[in-house]
Amino acid sequence: MQLKTNNIGKTFSGVNVLRNVDFDLKPGEVHALVGENGAGKSTFVKILSGVYTPTEGNIFLDDKDINITSPIVAQRNGVSLIHQEPQSFSHLSVAENIFMGHMEGSNLSRVKWQEINSKSNELLQSIGLKIDPKIIMEGLSIADQQMIEIAGALSKNSKVLIMDEPTSPLTPNEVGKLFEIVSKLKSNGMAIIFISHRLEEIRQISDRVTIFRDGDLITTKNINEVTNEEIIKFMIGRNIEETEVKENEFLKNEDYILNVKNLSLSKKFSDISFNLKKGEILGFAGLVGAGRTEVAKSIFGAEKFDKGEIIYNGKTIVNNSPNEAINKGFAYVPEDRKQMGIFGPVAVEDNVTSAVPKEISNNLGLINSKSVTSKTNDYIKRFNIILTSGRQLIEELSGGNQQKCIISKWLLSKPKVLILDEPTRGVDVGVKSEMYEIINQLAKEGTAIILISSELPEILSLSHRIIVMREGKITKVLNNREATQENIMSYAIN
Amino acid sequence: MLNKFSLYLSENPTLRYWIVRPEWVAVILLIISIISSIQLSPFFADLAFIMDSATPYVEYGLIAIILTLIIISGEIDLSIASMIALTAVIFGTAYNAGLGMPASMFIALFSGTICGLFNGILVTKLQIPSIILTIGTLTLYRGIAQSLASDFSLGGYPSWFIGIDYRYIGIIPIPVIIFTVFAIVVGFFLSSTIYGKQLYLIGTNPQTAKYSGIKVNRIKLLLFTLSGLVCGIAGVLTTSRLAVARFNMATGAELEIVLMVMLGGTYIFGGRGNIFGTFIAFWIVVILRAGLNVARIKIESQLTILGAMLIIAIILTNYIYSKSQK
Numbered sequence: 001m002q003l004k005t006n007n008i009g010k011t012f013s014g015v016n017v018l019r020n021v022d023f024d025l026k027p028g029e030v031h032a033l034v035g036e037n038g039a040g041k042s043t044f045v046k047i048l049s050g051v052y053t054p055t056e057g058n059i060f061l062d063d064k065d066i067n068i069t070s071p072i073v074a075q076r077n078g079v080s081l082i083h084q085e086p087q088s089f090s091h092l093s094v095a096e097n098i099f100m101g102h103m104e105g106s107n108l109s110r111v112k113w114q115e116i117n118s119k120s121n122e123l124l125q126s127i128g129l130k131i132d133p134k135i136i137m138e139g140l141s142i143a144d145q146q147m148i149e150i151a152g153a154l155s156k157n158s159k160v161l162i163m164d165e166p167t168s169p170l171t172p173n174e175v176g177k178l179f180e181i182v183s184k185l186k187s188n189g190m191a192i193i194f195i196s197h198r199l200e201e202i203r204q205i206s207d208r209v210t211i212f213r214d215g216d217l218i219t220t221k222n223i224n225e226v227t228n229e230e231i232i233k234f235m236i237g238r239n240i241e242e243t244e245v246k247e248n249e250f251l252k253n254e255d256y257i258l259n260v261k262n263l264s265l266s267k268k269f270s271d272i273s274f275n276l277k278k279g280e281i282l283g284f285a286g287l288v289g290a291g292r293t294e295v296a297k298s299i300f301g302a303e304k305f306d307k308g309e310i311i312y313n314g315k316t317i318v319n320n321s322p323n324e325a326i327n328k329g330f331a332y333v334p335e336d337r338k339q340m341g342i343f344g345p346v347a348v349e350d351n352v353t354s355a356v357p358k359e360i361s362n363n364l365g366l367i368n369s370k371s372v373t374s375k376t377n378d379y380i381k382r383f384n385i386i387l388t389s390g391r392q393l394i395e396e397l398s399g400g401n402q403q404k405c406i407i408s409k410w411l412l413s414k415p416k417v418l419i420l421d422e423p424t425r426g427v428d429v430g431v432k433s434e435m436y437e438i439i440n441q442l443a444k445e446g447t448a449i450i451l452i453s454s455e456l457p458e459i460l461s462l463s464h465r466i467i468v469m470r471e472g473k474i475t476k477v478l479n480n481r482e483a484t485q486e487n488i489m490s491y492a493i494n
Numbered sequence: 495m496l497n498k499f500s501l502y503l504s505e506n507p508t509l510r511y512w513i514v515r516p517e518w519v520a521v522i523l524l525i526i527s528i529i530s531s532i533q534l535s536p537f538f539a540d541l542a543f544i545m546d547s548a549t550p551y552v553e554y555g556l557i558a559i560i561l562t563l564i565i566i567s568g569e570i571d572l573s574i575a576s577m578i579a580l581t582a583v584i585f586g587t588a589y590n591a592g593l594g595m596p597a598s599m600f601i602a603l604f605s606g607t608i609c610g611l612f613n614g615i616l617v618t619k620l621q622i623p624s625i626i627l628t629i630g631t632l633t634l635y636r637g638i639a640q641s642l643a644s645d646f647s648l649g650g651y652p653s654w655f656i657g658i659d660y661r662y663i664g665i666i667p668i669p670v671i672i673f674t675v676f677a678i679v680v681g682f683f684l685s686s687t688i689y690g691k692q693l694y695l696i697g698t699n700p701q702t703a704k705y706s707g708i709k710v711n712r713i714k715l716l717l718f719t720l721s722g723l724v725c726g727i728a729g730v731l732t733t734s735r736l737a738v739a740r741f742n743m744a745t746g747a748e749l750e751i752v753l754m755v756m757l758g759g760t761y762i763f764g765g766r767g768n769i770f771g772t773f774i775a776f777w778i779v780v781i782l783r784a785g786l787n788v789a790r791i792k793i794e795s796q797l798t799i800l801g802a803m804l805i806i807a808i809i810l811t812n813y814i815y816s817k818s819q820k
Contacts, residue, residue: 326707361688391507
């Protein structure tokens with residue numbers, strides 16, 4: 001079956017995340033989708049599989065215009081999505097998982113267990129999986145669960161299989177096994193969309209590759225006609241205004257305020273070592289899931305670490321909680337603003353002063369509301385935060401203004417080491433450049449800054465040095481002069 | 495008109511802060527209860543009568559004050575009534591074993607504190623949801639009380655100890671004074687200290703609270719422990735009032751206390767509410783109960799009216815929160 005899309009677009013609350021996608025997929029083809037985080041490839045496959053409905057455009061299956069309004073409609077038309085993390089009912093049997101949603105009942109709708117079990121057995125054997133369909137899902141490896149999801153797709157007579165980063169949770173051995181199955185399905189005429197960040201895998205398994213960037217389909221190429229370097233270039237090739245990284249006098253010093261040595265946390269990151277000077281902005285680049293946030297949380301005391309050492313101002317320290325870290329001079333602006341950054345239905349001024357209880361109360365703990373208001377107003381003025389008054393609820397502000405409030409909150413604590421985790425996510429362009437000025441100014445005043453960002457232009461225009469992480473490990477440390485989007489990306493993916 | 499008003503409010507956060515408050519619902523309900531009670535019986539305007547009617551509820555009122563703090567911080571303690579019974583029974587057992595009054599009282603308060611600490615440790619260290627855990631300890635503590643006292647009434651206290659509800663300062667019974675002072679102290683703590691403010695932040699978003707350096711677990715542990723201590727005090731007060739301690743004292747009281755807190759406008763999912771509301775809700779319960787008694791409405795029907803009242807309060811409170819959240 002041939003799948004084609006014409007002019008597909010998607011808009012979320014006014015933001016255009018996907019534009020004019022013309023895409024085609026042939027039977028018996030493995031078609032890889034690549035792009036940075038947020039490039040639009042996940043949105044695109046969610047549209048194909050009925051999770052989202054497109055704002056505009058058409059989807060054609062065998063030249064028939066199909067209106068895919070829900071995952072069930074997609075499945076009935078033969079399009080199945082295999083999730084990155086298998087979506088299984090862990091307390092039900094393998095067979096029940098395979099036939100979930102399309103079991104046919106006999107008289108009085110009784111389940112035909114024998115038929116389901118024997119059909120499951122056939123399907124599992126056809127993809128070379130030796131598992132008893134009657135056992136419970138729980139306890140099976142992620143790889144096996146993924147195969148079972150594939151068996152489920154086959155049981156629905158799927159003709160188009162979409163695999164969203166199927167290899168990222170797998171070991172190399174399991175990847176090999178998965179690829180065997182994929183080749184087999186391909187030779188049987190299945191059309192397969194394959195999303196991955198690993199270019200080597202893409203080269204190994206796919207016939208064509210389509211590159212997405214910033215919501216646009218950039219190009220589709222035969223895999224033999226394009227080099228890895230070219231693919232990377234397509235992925236990042238946007239024009240940005242080049243800004244000079246600002247040097248400051250602190251950087252001439254040789255003393256480090258923070259030395260991290262061999263920091264490890266099982267299954268999250270390992271052997272993370274780096275140094276940080278006062279006044280330095282140290283960028284952390286990498287894909288989502290590379291372990292950057294986890295490293296930051298461990299340094300900040302929000303998560304533990306198994307091995308390694310953190311040396312701060314020459315002394316070995318352990319932060320058992322964010323509270324201890326804050327008292328030592330650390331601050332962390334989290335990636336997930338809504339869940340960890342703000343107190344939504346609470347006044348701006350209470351948000352801004354929430355990390356500095358001692359600054360706004362006397363020895364008995366009595367709050368000085370004048371100081372709460374004046375401290376907040378200082379920052380409202382300094383950062384030009386747009387609101388009606390400090391009493392306004394923070395959730396009523398725009399994302400950018402909320403972020404300015406959170407930065408204000410941490411500056412009140414006068415941090416020596418400031419960790420910024422995706423500080424400009426969901427922030428409009430104007431506020432973004434204001435934020436960059438603030439970050440540069442803080443570095444100039446001697447604050448040591450760790451900047452985690454998935455936006456390469458942001459990393460490049462702010463950081464003095466750049467650490468690139470992939471799958472829990474540091475793959476490269478670049479200084480600003482040698483760093484380009486291309487070489488960062490080549491160390492971030494493989 | 496209503497929309498215009500709420501738009502006006504959202505542009506004036508300070509005004510909204512004072513107007514959009516659920517405890518006004520409790521105040522209005524209190525006024526309605528007073529007016530209708532006076533309609534039912536002229537005797538009702540007698541302040542001394544109302545004060546006397548209040549004493550049996552003081553033990554619940556004290557606990558409702560602490561429970562308000564716990565619910566604001568996003569947790570709940572349902573083992574409170576069992577802790578009243580357990581501490582009362584321990585008190586009676588200790589006294590009857592010849593330990594003397596001060597030592598027995600100390601043991602009662604101490605055992606209450608331990609019960610609360612146990613709740614707190616399991617909630618904070620093992621991360622068990624407090625609603626599940628305290629349903630468990632509700633049964634456990636009541637069970638311990640029962641095995642200690644069987645079906646006996648533990649009495650035989652000196653006469654100076656019995657009948658704290660008949661001691662007055664002026665026309666005000668001592669328990670009512672204790673309750674009022676306690677409400678004022680805790681209300682001040684909650685509204686004016688940094689610790690009080692942190693309770694609201696924890697209840698609003700425990701994750702952000704943790705990342706802001708607020709010692710979420712330690713504060714919750716303290717609250718549960720405090721709840722146990724206050725239940726111990728309530729256990730001793732109840733024993734004084736009834737002159738005996740039994741394992742089945744205060745059966746079902748946990749719900750009445752939770753209802754008192756909710757009637758006062760405290761948000762069951764945490765982050766909002768205050769002591770003033772709970773204080774007013776206490777008087778609503780007192781006046782309604784007394785008023786209905788005076789009107790000779792059977793005790794069975796009284797529950798229906800209280801329940802209806804609560805539903806109204808919850809609907810209005812929810813409406814107000816949905817408006818203020820916008």
